[in-house]
Amino acid sequence: MSIDSVGLAQRLLAAEAIALEAGQLAARLLADRAALGVSLKGAQDFVSTADVAVEQLIVGRLAAAFPADGMLGEEGTDIKGISGAIWAIDPIDGTSNFVAGRPDWCVSIGLVVAGWAQLGAIYQPSQQALYSARRGHGARRNGVPLRVAERPLAQSTVVLEYSSRVRPERHAAHVLSLLGTGAEYRRNGSAAVALAQVAEGTLDGFFEAHLNAWDVTAGLVLVAEAGGRCNDFFADDGLRKGNRVIAAAPALFERLAELFHTGAI
Numbered sequence: 024m025s026i027d028s029v030g031l032a033q034r035l036l037a038a039e040a041i042a043l044e045a046g047q048l049a050a051r052l053l054a055d056r057a058a059l060g061v062s063l064k065g066a067q068d069f070v071s072t073a074d075v076a077v078e079q080l081i082v083g084r085l086a087a088a089f090p091a092d093g094m095l096g097e098e099g100t101d102i103k104g105i106s107g108a109i110w111a112i113d114p115i116d117g118t119s120n121f122v123a124g125r126p127d128w129c130v131s132i133g134l135v136v137a138g139w140a141q142l143g144a145i146y147q148p149s150q151q152a153l154y155s156a157r158r159g160h161g162a163r164r165n166g167v168p169l170r171v172a173e174r175p176l177a178q179s180t181v182v183l184e185y186s187s188r189v190r191p192e193r194h195a196a197h198v199l200s201l202l203g204t205g206a207e208y209r210r211n212g213s214a215a216v217a218l219a220q221v222a223e224g225t226l227d228g229f230f231e232a233h234l235n236a237w238d239v240t241a242g243l244v245l246v247a248e249a250g251g252r253c254n255d256f257f258a259d260d261g262l263r264k265g266n267r268v269i270a271a272a273p274a275l276f277e278r279l280a281e282l283f284h285t286g287a288i
């Protein structure tokens with residue numbers, strides 16, 4: 024079974040509507056922060072009762088609309104499906120920001136078909152920003168087309184994200200090598216928000232040594248469709264095992280790939 028162009032268009036509309044609804048649910052739950060149950064899955068790896076409730080909402084909506092599709096979600100959803108399409112769902116990306124009341128968190132819903140990210144929607148409630156993209160059809164923020172930046176490396180700001188899945192020494196080495204080029208760096212705690220910002224050109228590039236498919240599928244389509252370049256995240260079973268992520272404006276991509284392509288995590 025393969026998904027035709029109409030099927031992809033339907034799925035993009037659904038991803039946009041569900042990301043919006045899911046973000047609104049998360050924001051409502053956050054409004055009563057004292058009632059949120061928060062626990063740790065690992066070092067600095069937070070999960071809240073909102074993450075679980077929002078994933079349930081997204082999975083329910085997608086299963087009702089596309090019952091043959093597979094799904095992988097950060098909070099444990101793993102449905103194989105028979106259509107060949109797999110949704111990669113992050114109910115709240117940037118949970119550490121979310122639980123502390125900081126604004127950089129979002130809902131991220133991406134779709135992978137035959138090893139390629141095909142479309143995605145990211146909703147960042149604090150900015151009321153709905154980003155979406157479909158391969159071959161451009162990227163948009165609230166309907167406005169997006170384009171990556173064109174700054175030279177020495178005037179660029181590159182996001183270097185980090186998690187305890189990677190040795191801290193490696194992260195520190197990446198920061199040092201980037202600063203050696205004259206570029207600046209940022210880390211905002213939400214890979215999906217950062218990738219959306221690379222797509223809209225407010226940031227120039229992104230690197231993290233290991234991310235999961237739910238963190239990045241939507242963001243990778245956004246960057247590619249806004250004219251940027253990304254590594255082949257889905258190589259070597261990235262869908263299930265995760266992978267490194269490099270995404271950047273075209274003029275910076277090769278240089279960043281050279282700087283960061285350094286061995287195992």
Ligand code: IPD
Pocket residue numbers: 068069097113115116117118119184185186211212213214215231233234238
């Ligand atoms: C995390 C964020 C963070 C990245 C971590 C992810 P979560 O996801 O995307 O930016 O550096 O690797 O695990 O836990 O906030 O959904």
Ligand code: CA
Pocket residue numbers: 097113115116117237238
């Ligand atoms: Ca995440």
